[in-house]
Amino acid sequence: MVTAGAATQGYYALRRLGALIAFLALGTAAYGQTFPEPRTIRISDRVYVLLGPVQHANRLNQGYMINSTVIVGDKGVILVDSGGTAEVGRHIGTAVRRITDKPVTHVVNTHHHGDHYLGNVAFEGATRISSEMCRTMVLETGDEWLGIMERAIGRKLPGTKPLAAEVTYAEGTRTQAIVQGVRLIFWVPRGSHTVGDLLVHLPDDKVLVAGDVLVSGVVPTLQDGFIKNWIRTLDEMQALGVAHFVPGHGELMTLREVTGLRDAMFRFYSGVKQGFRNGQSESEIRKSLDLSMWDKLERSHVIGRNINQAYLEIEADSFDE
Numbered sequence: 111m112v113t114a115g116a117a118t119q120g121y122y123a124l125r126r127l128g129a130l131i132a133f134l135a136l137g138t139a140a141y142g143q144t145f146p147e148p149r150t151i152r153i154s155d156r157v158y159v160l161l162g163p164v165q166h167a168n169r170l171n172q173g174y175m176i177n178s179t180v181i182v183g184d185k186g187v188i189l190v191d192s193g194g195t196a197e198v199g200r201h202i203g204t205a206v207r208r209i210t211d212k213p214v215t216h217v218v219n220t221h222h223h224g225d226h227y228l229g230n231v232a233f234e235g236a237t238r239i240s241s242e243m244c245r246t247m248v249l250e251t252g253d254e255w256l257g258i259m260e261r262a263i264g265r266k267l268p269g270t271k272p273l274a275a276e277v278t279y280a281e282g283t284r285t286q287a288i289v290q291g292v293r294l295i296f297w298v299p300r301g302s303h304t305v306g307d308l309l310v311h312l313p314d315d316k317v318l319v320a321g322d323v324l325v326s327g328v329v330p331t332l333q334d335g336f337i338k339n340w341i342r343t344l345d346e347m348q349a350l351g352v353a354h355f356v357p358g359h360g361e362l363m364t365l366r367e368v369t370g371l372r373d374a375m376f377r378f379y380s381g382v383k384q385g386f387r388n389g390q391s392e393s394e395i396r397k398s399l400d401l402s403m404w405d406k407l408e409r410s411h412v413i414g415r416n417i418n419q420a421y422l423e424i425e426a427d428s429f430d431e
């Protein structure tokens with residue numbers, strides 16, 4: 111029997127030995143004892159954030175790569191984002207129990223990317239909430255996402271099933287609800303990071319849980335996104351009077367950091383648009399952009415695809431002009 115402490119020590123020892131040895135040593139055998147622990151940040155009496163690892167899903171993190179938000183209500187917990195596998199979901203559930211012994215009664219999914227919701231299966235009996243489009247995308251792409259996760263972490267995930275939400279909200283709506291005595295506003299902007307983003311605003315706590323519409327310390331992923339809408343959503347969130355912005359990946363953000371991300375996205379968009387108008391190729395555009403805020407970060411490999419996606423969106427828009 112390996113204790114949790116020993117497993118954690120073992121994990122760090124392996125990391126020190128380097129990626130290759132870690133890669134060989136942790137495969138299927140050690141999983142389950144090697145999940146990195148989240149860092150728990152207390153925002154208020156009832157709102158906590160579990161900051162997960164920021165590296166993309168791999169054998170070391172076993173698909174644990176997101177932030178989750180824990181909202182402790184009257185008789186139960188509202189959990190925003192459940193992780194990338196059933197085991198990650200249970201690991202997050204264990205972290206929730208260190209905060210409160212109330213059960214998780216509601217699970218909110220911020221979007222349909224597997225790292226954020228494939229852990230739903232670990233919260234049996236909880237009511238699942240998402241945008242309408244997120245539900246559609248989970249039904250359409252869930253098995254594909256499961257395969258992506260299995261390949262990234264290097265093993266099959268027989269216990270993980272893509273479970274779509276039962277309660278959904280339509281695009282372009284903001285709906286206030288009292289859940290477990292907590293006032294929540296479910297905000298579904300026009301498709302931004304994906305076609306079906308759902309942000310959770312807690313006006314009384316001055317918190318916005320933004321999914322991957324906000325990221326910190328990693329490059330925003332535009333592959334399934336819509337950059338013009340995304341910039342507009344970033345504009346709108348700055349007007350909410352929020353003090354604590356919870357990104358899908360990375361450290362909590364201040365209003366100033368949200369403004370910084372918005373400006374970086376706008377410069378990126380404007381630069382690609384200028385290049386498109388000048389008839390430049392995507393590789394020429396890449397050379398002309400100032401990418402210094404992103405090219406040293408985690409996931410800098412997505413920059414090329416981001417340029418491609420922005421280019422396609424700008425090209426499609428140009429037909430309407």
Ligand SMILES: [Zn+2]
Binds near residue numbers: 303322358
């Ligand atoms: Zn995402």
